[in-house]
Amino acid sequence: MFDWLFRYANPARFMGLSGALLPWLWSAALLTLATALYLGFSAPPDYQQGRTVLILFIHVPAAIMATNVYACMVVASLFSLINRHILADVAARTAAPLGAIFTLLALITGSLWGKPMWGTWWVWDGRLTSTLVQFFLYLGYIALWNAIEDETRAARICAVLALVGAVNIPIIKFSVDWWATLHQGESIMSGNLAGPFLVPFLVMMLFYMLLFVCLWLTRIRTLILERRLRSLMGAA
Amino acid sequence: MTPFLALLTRDLRLSVREGGGAVLALGFFALVATLVPLGVGPDLNLLAKMGGGILWVGAALAALLSLDRLFQADYEDGSLDLIALSPLSLEGAAFAKIAAHWLSTGLPLTLLSPILSVFFGLSGSAVIALTMSLAIGTPAVSAVGAIGASLTLSLRRGGLILPLIVLPLLVPAVMFGAGMVLEAQTGLTNGAVGFLAAFSLAASLLSPFVAAQGVRLNLAG
Numbered sequence: 322m323f324d325w326l327f328r329y330a331n332p333a334r335f336m337g338l339s340g341a342l343l344p345w346l347w348s349a350a351l352l353t354l355a356t357a358l359y360l361g362f363s364a365p366p367d368y369q370q371g372r373t374v375l376i377l378f379i380h381v382p383a384a385i386m387a388t389n390v391y392a393c394m395v396v397a398s399l400f401s402l403i404n405r406h407i408l409a410d411v412a413a414r415t416a417a418p419l420g421a422i423f424t425l426l427a428l429i430t431g432s433l434w435g436k437p438m439w440g441t442w443w444v445w446d447g448r449l450t451s452t453l454v455q456f457f458l459y460l461g462y463i464a465l466w467n468a469i470e471d472e473t474r475a476a477r478i479c480a481v482l483a484l485v486g487a488v489n490i491p492i493i494k495f496s497v498d499w500w501a502t503l504h505q506g507e508s509i510m511s512g513n514l515a516g517p518f519l520v521p522f523l524v525m526m527l528f529y530m531l532l533f534v535c536l537w538l539t540r541i542r543t544l545i546l547e548r549r550l551r552s553l554m555g556a557a
Numbered sequence: 558m559t560p561f562l563a564l565l566t567r568d569l570r571l572s573v574r575e576g577g578g579a580v581l582a583l584g585f586f587a588l589v590a591t592l593v594p595l596g597v598g599p600d601l602n603l604l605a606k607m608g609g610g611i612l613w614v615g616a617a618l619a620a621l622l623s624l625d626r627l628f629q630a631d632y633e634d635g636s637l638d639l640i641a642l643s644p645l646s647l648e649g650a651a652f653a654k655i656a657a658h659w660l661s662t663g664l665p666l667t668l669l670s671p672i673l674s675v676f677f678g679l680s681g682s683a684v685i686a687l688t689m690s691l692a693i694g695t696p697a698v699s700a701v702g703a704i705g706a707s708l709t710l711s712l713r714r715g716g717l718i719l720p721l722i723v724l725p726l727l728v729p730a731v732m733f734g735a736g737m738v739l740e741a742q743t744g745l746t747n748g749a750v751g752f753l754a755a756f757s758l759a760a761s762l763l764s765p766f767v768a769a770q771g772v773r774l775n776l777a778g
Contacts, residue, residue, distance in 0.1 A: 461722035
């Protein structure tokens with residue numbers, strides 16, 4: 322079923338393909354960033370929030386990436402457990418720090434947005450709490466990886482933890498409906514974001530995704546090269 | 558005696574004997590319940606408001622203390638290999654160990670909690686709610702803890718990582734457990750008991766499978 326995918330799971334072939342793609346991806350990322358910044362700053366001030374609405378463009382994509390990166394980790398962990406492929410191990414491992422940073426960024430920018438809008442840096446609202454838990458799940462995963470010396474064993478064990486931690490993803494997603502406290506509900510898919518804000522948001526979202534793919538691929542490549550170097554040093 | 562009961566009684570016996578840690582957990586719980594009122598001041602109205610949450614956090618942390626012995630001690634002296642070879646499946650063995658951990662830690666903590674709630678000036682109905690919530694929720698602490706214990710069993714410093722990976726998963730237990738006490742205090746129905754029971758049942762049923770996988774992965778390497 323995944324035969325076409327496994328052809329690229331060969332590390333040598335992966336290195337070739339990702340090496341050819343990365344310059345293009347980086348250029349596309351920088352281009353979308355420039356476009357998103359231009360569109361964002363030329364968006365009109367919100368009638369209630371004024372200029373602070375600009376935080377939307379960095380906060381919402383970061384929060385979406387916080388869960389999406391974890392979903393990538395879960396998929397990689399599944400491949401790691403079922404197919405026992407080294408590239409899946411490395412992919413799951415390298416996604417974690419990126420996800421942790423996106424989560425932290427979502428928490429910090431949300432806090433900066435909460436102060437002028439809600440009058441407080443932090444509330445124990447369902448969405449905020451579950452996102453904070455998500456951050457700790459990333460930290461626990463990274464800590465467990467670093468604590469196990471044997472890399473193959475670390476990959477399998479951490480994959481189990483990643484799958485268990487996946488229960489938090491639906492909680493984050495539905496937290497705004499279950500505990501209708503302070504954080505606002507879903508407004509992108511339901512079309513409640515007005516056009517002048519929607520377009521810069523979508524471009525910024527595209528930038529976040531491209532940035533993640535670029536950093537992820539670069540990090541996977543680094544780890545594969547590191548591993549190769551180690552086996553060369555060991556052979557010499 | 559069935560292999561399940563044999564493993565259960567063995568683990569129970571080990572936990573109450575010297576170095577077992579069952580009594581240590583109780584001591585830790587009592588110390589948390591003493592230190593918090595000394596730290597925040599003796600205002601009983603304030604302490605009554607926080608009591609449910611503090612005692613729940615204290616009980617969860619106390620139960621975590623002895624978790625690193627759940628699989629690690631057996632791994633180090635080789636008995637885990639024998640358990641894996643026994644006619645009992647690893648899932649069954651994990652369930653027996655979780656049950657033994659709950660009987661030697663969760664249950665005593667639950668029974669101690671009404672006494673410690675005196676320190677917090679909890680009302681009669683709040684004490685009953687707290688004891689009930691711990692009785693319902695501490696199996697989840699043992700069960701979720703067993704997942705963390707199985708994943709870290711071969712680590713030399715597993716005891717440090719264990720709370721970091723287990724505590725985020727215990728958020729529902731602490732939240733709904735303390736929620737039951739809050740319900741008794743305020744009289745506002747919040748449905749915490751249903752969520753707590755659901756979480757506890759789901760965790761107790763699913764975690765033996767995850768923990769057995771964790772043991773398998775650690776023994777394989």
